[in-house]
Amino acid sequence: MAKRESQTIYTRAGLAVAAVVVLFAGWIFYSSVLTKPRLAWAVPLPKKNAGLHARFVAPGKVLQVTSDKIALYQAASGKELWSAPLDSAPVATRTRKKAAPTEFSIPGMPSMPNLSVQVLDDDEDDSLDFGGLGFGQNSDKYVKIIGNDVWICLGNVVRQFDLKSGAARLSVPYQGQLESFMSDKSGLLVVSAERPDNKFVTMIDPAAGTHKSEEIKVERGGRVFKNGDDLPGGLPPTAAVLLAQELNGRLPGQEGVDRNRTQFIAAGDNVAELQVNLTEENMVAMDAIKRTKNSKLNANTTAAGSAGLATEIFNEMKRNSGAGIRWENHSKYQVTLKRRPADGAPDWSGELKGNVELYPLKTVDVLMAGKSIHLFDKKNQKIKEHALTFFVHNRFVGDERRRDDAPCVETNNTLYFFDQGVLTAMDLPGGDVRWRLPSVWISRLNFDAKGAVYVETTTAAPEDIEYSESVAIAQRVKPLLIKVDARSGKTLWKTEQTGQECFVAGKYLYVTKVNSGGLDLSSTGGSLQDGAMHFRIFRLNPSSGKVIWEYYHKGAPREVDFQEKRILLRYDNELQMLKFMGM
Known part of the structure; x- marks a missing residue:
């Protein structure tokens, strides 16, 4: 009897151990395989029918536009629901x-x-x-x-x-x-x-x-360009600078000054007509490469000082090639803002200094001029004016700006605006400043449903804004993601060099990163060659910023979109859907 009971105990113990082993193996398989993205389906794109755009358009639906047709797919299976030429x-x-x-x-x-x-x-x-x-x-x-x-x-x-x-x-x-x-x-x-x-x-x-x-x-537009004689004494033009002026009619890096322009911009209840007329041209050339106080070129170089020597050599090479000039627009403009149809809204006119852009949002329109912003309601009434610490980045100004790209966001009765070095949160409708966050080269803001702001920015210092073309081998600028409390402006966490762009999809937080030959794409200035690109997606814990998993693919997609646990990737030759399991 005792022997039988002993066998029963051993059998139960063995089953328990086996169950634990199975559960542990299952957990390992679940956490290492099922919780990471895997290919759910793919749709080939022949060259003659190259993809133009793809994105999620509704829960469980994907829209694709190619050169000759539009199609809707089921996100779960990749089944084509309809297509039309x-x-x-x-x-x-x-x-x-x-x-x-x-x-x-x-x-x-x-x-x-x-x-x-x-x-x-x-x-x-x-x-x-x-x-x-x-x-x-x-x-x-x-x-x-x-x-x-x-x-x-x-x-x-x-x-x-x-x-x-x-x-x-x-x-x-x-x-x-x-x-x-x-x-x-x-x-x-x-x-x-x-x-x-x-x-x-x-x-x-x-x-x-x-x-x-x-x-x-409209009045015919035009631009004014400086010549080499207008450079300050501290910035003598090199042979490369003068050659570029002779060939292109302008100095290197110079976009020129608008003589005048008229724009029509969708702005909520109406169309905003922006008229900008130059009254006093004043383009100022600044040194964009920091000059070395104590040159190491003729000094005894040690291992510790080799990085400084290399930095000085590369900066001199850039300067001699015609680079190193940063232009600031301090010109004066007569600016007129109208509404079409007017519906009783008065025209606004004033003299402003610096590059002028209008960024229309949901309840307010932001008129930016140099180092100032002016807030207007949809009836063309001026609400508030604020001074900026720095100029807005060139990607949001002039020819480099896309019409739907702006350094500002309006959400939850708050206006967020960022120049090259400071993010400012303003209460609406009054426009008073709530808080400011110093950070250099912010590129985009993202928001979740819990009142947090995810700030895509960099580790650059304010000095990097002034000397934006300097080579600094020992102090490389890295991508930085900051989570900020929208109410107070308090920084909740930071993560460096995890990714370059952030995406919030429901309760999930993702960042993407593209590298070229071991360098960030943002550092190479090269074209997007799929074979030379290394593409990564990181899923982050929204509470801590820690990486949960990483997905890698050799070759960068043209577009990426997220919907909860689904990830849509559009390559030149294929549309892919990734999916993962997990909480």
Whole structure:
């Protein structure tokens, strides 16, 4: 009897051990395999049908636009739900009315804030209004979604498709070269031009299925460029500088000064007309490469000082090649801001100094001029004015700026604005400053549902803004992600060099990183060659910023999008869906 009981105990113990081993092995398999992204499906893209844009458009749905068709896929299986050729929509008759510049009006114009980088569905919160863009999102400027309709602007035609069925509805032609294509849920604005002294403004009302186009005469634009004689005495032009001036009509790195320009920008309840006229030109050349006080070129070099010697040599090489000049625009402009249709809104006019840009948001419009910002409501009433510590980065100004890219975000009754060195949070509608966060070269802001701001920035120091072209071998600038409490501005955590761009998808936090030959893509200045790129996705713990898992792929996608546990990647030859399990 005792022997039988002993055998029973051993058997139970063995089963328990086996169960523990199985559970442990299962946990290892789950944590190391199932919780990491794996390929769920892929759709090949022949070269003749190259992809232009792909993204999530609704829970469990993926929209893809190629050179000749538009298609909707089931996110779970990759099954094509419908597809339609891009030339299938009937082309509407072009209607155009010539008008004097002061006679422009579009009765009954629907609301049109600037393009949001998030695609908001009917049941989603539409309180986020972004000026920034995410990784690889360059082609989404041609694709807009309003309600259940997809609008595509290609080949001088704006085409409308039903998102649920793919049925082609309307095509609206426009004249001239496309300048901007803006939208919100209730309307679209197309601005194009055939000549420097005219613009075509086409308004489309999706709800009514109508459109109207007007030709508006504007003052011919132009630019002023400096010459080598205008350089300060401390910046003598090298042979390379003078050669560039002779060949290009301008100095290296110089964008020129706007003589005048007129822009039409979708701005919520109306269209904002921005007129900028140069009254006093004043471009100031600054040394962008820090000069060494005690040269090491003729000194005895030790191992400890080799980095400093190499830094000095590389900086001299850059300076001799024509680099090292940073231009600051201190010119004066007469600026006029109008609303079309006016609906009683008065015109605003004033003299401002520095580069001028208008960034329309949900309830306010931000007029930036040099080192100042001016807040306006949609009735053109000025709310507040603030001084900036630094200039705004060039990517948000002039020719380098995309129309839907801005250094500001409006969400939850707060306006966030960042120059090259400071992030400022302002309470709305009053515009008073709530807090400031010093950080150099912020590129984008992201928000979660728990009141946190994820700041994409760098480890650069304020001195790097002044000497932006200096080579610093021993002090390389790294990507930095900061989580900030939106209410107080308190820093919750930081993580360095994990990734370059951040994405919030529900309760999940991701960052992406692209390297070229062991260097960050942002450091190489090279083109996006898939074979030479190393692409990584990191899932982070939102509470701590710690890495949960890492995904690697040789070759960088053109676009990436996230929806909860699904990851959409668009390569030149393939559309891929990744998926993972886990909490």
